[in-house]
Amino acid sequence: MDILQYAFMQRAFVAALLIGVVCSVVGVYVVLKGLSFIGAGLAHASFGGVALGFLFGINPILSAVLFALLTAWGIGWTSQRGEVKEDTAVGIFFAATMAFGILIIGLLHGYNIDLFGYLFGSLLAVSKSDLWISGSLSLFVLTTVVIFYKELLFITFDPEMAAATGLPATALYYLLLSLMAITIVLSLKVVGIILVSALVIIPAATAYQLSDTFRKMMLYSIFFGILSAIGGLFISYYLDIASGATIVLTATCFFFLAAALSPKRRRPKGLNVIRSNAIGD
Amino acid sequence: MHKVQPLVKLSHVYVYYQNVLAVEDVSLAVWPGQFLSIIGPNGSGKTTLLKVMLGLMPIDSGEIRLFGRNPQSMGKMRQAIGYVPQITKIDYTFPVTVFNTVMMGLFGQMGLFHWPKKADREKAWRALEKMDIVDLAHRQIGALSGGQRQRVFLARALVADPKLLILDEPTTGVDSSTSSNLYDLLLSLHQEGITIILVSHDIGVVAEYADQIACMNRRLVAHGRPQEVLNGEVLSCMYGPEAGLVTHGAVPHIVLPRHPHRSAHLIDEQRREEE
Numbered sequence: 412m413d414i415l416q417y418a419f420m421q422r423a424f425v426a427a428l429l430i431g432v433v434c435s436v437v438g439v440y441v442v443l444k445g446l447s448f449i450g451a452g453l454a455h456a457s458f459g460g461v462a463l464g465f466l467f468g469i470n471p472i473l474s475a476v477l478f479a480l481l482t483a484w485g486i487g488w489t490s491q492r493g494e495v496k497e498d499t500a501v502g503i504f505f506a507a508t509m510a511f512g513i514l515i516i517g518l519l520h521g522y523n524i525d526l527f528g529y530l531f532g533s534l535l536a537v538s539k540s541d542l543w544i545s546g547s548l549s550l551f552v553l554t555t556v557v558i559f560y561k562e563l564l565f566i567t568f569d570p571e572m573a574a575a576t577g578l579p580a581t582a583l584y585y586l587l588l589s590l591m592a593i594t595i596v597l598s599l600k601v602v603g604i605i606l607v608s609a610l611v612i613i614p615a616a617t618a619y620q621l622s623d624t625f626r627k628m629m630l631y632s633i634f635f636g637i638l639s640a641i642g643g644l645f646i647s648y649y650l651d652i653a654s655g656a657t658i659v660l661t662a663t664c665f666f667f668l669a670a671a672l673s674p675k676r677r678r679p680k681g682l683n684v685i686r687s688n689a690i691g692d
Numbered sequence: 693m694h695k696v697q698p699l700v701k702l703s704h705v706y707v708y709y710q711n712v713l714a715v716e717d718v719s720l721a722v723w724p725g726q727f728l729s730i731i732g733p734n735g736s737g738k739t740t741l742l743k744v745m746l747g748l749m750p751i752d753s754g755e756i757r758l759f760g761r762n763p764q765s766m767g768k769m770r771q772a773i774g775y776v777p778q779i780t781k782i783d784y785t786f787p788v789t790v791f792n793t794v795m796m797g798l799f800g801q802m803g804l805f806h807w808p809k810k811a812d813r814e815k816a817w818r819a820l821e822k823m824d825i826v827d828l829a830h831r832q833i834g835a836l837s838g839g840q841r842q843r844v845f846l847a848r849a850l851v852a853d854p855k856l857l858i859l860d861e862p863t864t865g866v867d868s869s870t871s872s873n874l875y876d877l878l879l880s881l882h883q884e885g886i887t888i889i890l891v892s893h894d895i896g897v898v899a900e901y902a903d904q905i906a907c908m909n910r911r912l913v914a915h916g917r918p919q920e921v922l923n924g925e926v927l928s929c930m931y932g933p934e935a936g937l938v939t940h941g942a943v944p945h946i947v948l949p950r951h952p953h954r955s956a957h958l959i960d961e962q963r964r965e966e967e
Contacts, residue, residue, distance in 0.1 A: 576800030
């Protein structure tokens with residue numbers, strides 16, 4: 412692995428590994444609970460946070476985390492009140508926060524090159540401090556998922572029943588939104604605002620094609636997440652093409668492969684069972 | 693002397709659902725050992741009433757007590773209630789096995805930071821055994837028939853040994869022979885001493901199994917034993933003026949009215965066509 416002799420490549424490798432794992436873990440909940448659009452919305456919302464970071468001269472990732480968390484809670488609060496549908500709430504926050512970011516960027520002259528990196532990702536420009544921030548955020552997200560594993564599973568599958576058994580379903584829903592927001596922001600620098608939600612959704616969607624249990628889906632998702640992130644990184648290095656886009660397209664290839672080979676034979680099998688039972692009854 | 697307490701007690705409960713009065717002035721008590729069926733037409737507030745009992749929705753006025761407590765702050769007392777949702781609302785493509793679905797019934801009891809222990813898994817196996825679905829344990833929930841799905845969710849409701857079982861239209865989307873299997877199952881649970889509240893729109897079947905019937909049409913139209921409650925007056929209040937009841941054998945049947953307005957309307961239409 413002679414390409415790993417460069418320090419920037421080592422950092423890129425670690426960053427890709429981190430987001431490959433975290434995005435695919437959180438992605439399982441996103442895909443199963445149908446929160447993909449919220450994911451895309453949060454990614455765009457973090458643009459406002461990145462712009463604020465440039466404005467105040469703090470690390471844009473940190474300001475983006477705060478901004479994305481506030482947006483996630485805003486979306487959650489608006490849709491829980493039931494006055495606006497969830498996708499409408501996302502649509503509003505999505506555009507408003509993006510517009511806010513654009514306004515602020517307009518006030519700052521000359522920062523546009525760095526900003527381009529946040530929009531489209533620049534894995535090879537990941538700094539040591541970026542890595543520390545992403546690393547601690549990843550650790551936080553993964554620890555939280557482990558601690559609340561069964562609760563998050565329950566509210567994803569059946570929130571009403573979860574509430575009826577006494578789980579704090581609303582609080583857990585906000586927790587899930589928060590984990591999404593953090594995951595998306597910590598991956599921003601690598602794949603960029605435009606593409607980051609793909610990295611959350613695609614490995615989990617790929618795993619979904621192949622799994623009949625929750626644990627399998629989680630493990631497959633992590634597997635495809637790492638494979639896409641590392642594979643995409645290497646391909647982009649050797650072909651000298653954009654790393655974020657390569658990672659996403661690699662993940663997409665796995666998705667179509669899985670969809671084509673999928674034992675969604677599992678579904679026909681299910682139908683057979685129902686049929687034979689109907690006859691048996 | 694220790695007084696027996698009702699498991700569920702509602703006094704003058706009003707609930708608005710999306711700014712519409714869904715439950716109006718309902719007072720009702722469910723005593724230990726009863727098999728209560730809440731019936732009523734669509735949109736009569738049955739499901740709202742049930743959600744209120746489960747603490748899933750707040751009430752707007754009145755008082756509600758579940759095991760003597762406020763249903764929205766019951767803590768671990770909640771484990772005394774088993775809930776079977778409408779099985780048509782479940783996402784059957786979800787990658788989860790029958791066994792793990794049943795385990796979920798224990799999650800509330802386990803509390804945060806706890807993983808299922810051997811004793812929990814044994815409880816889940818016992819619930820599967822009781823519902824006679826042990827052989828389906830490792831199947832994905834989509835690969836089941838309607839009747840099997842019912843048993844899975846009933847097992848999940850029973851796994852924490854509830855004293856009160858609440859079911860929301862459990863027979864929706866299931867053929868009638870499977871439905872009567874379910875009702876027989878409920879009857880045997882009732883005989884074991886579990887109190888049951890069953891929301892249904894199926895008067896005929898319910899009259900055969902329940903020992904108490906509450907008729908809802910936003911208000912509580914009637915409440916009592918099936919023979920007392922299912923009379924013409926009540927039915928007309930719920931289903932319209934000319935609905936009647938035919939009793940042959942043990943099971944009363946509801947006969948829906950010939951609708952006078954509709955026939956008048958048809959005659960009008962005929963006339964118009966003739967002109």
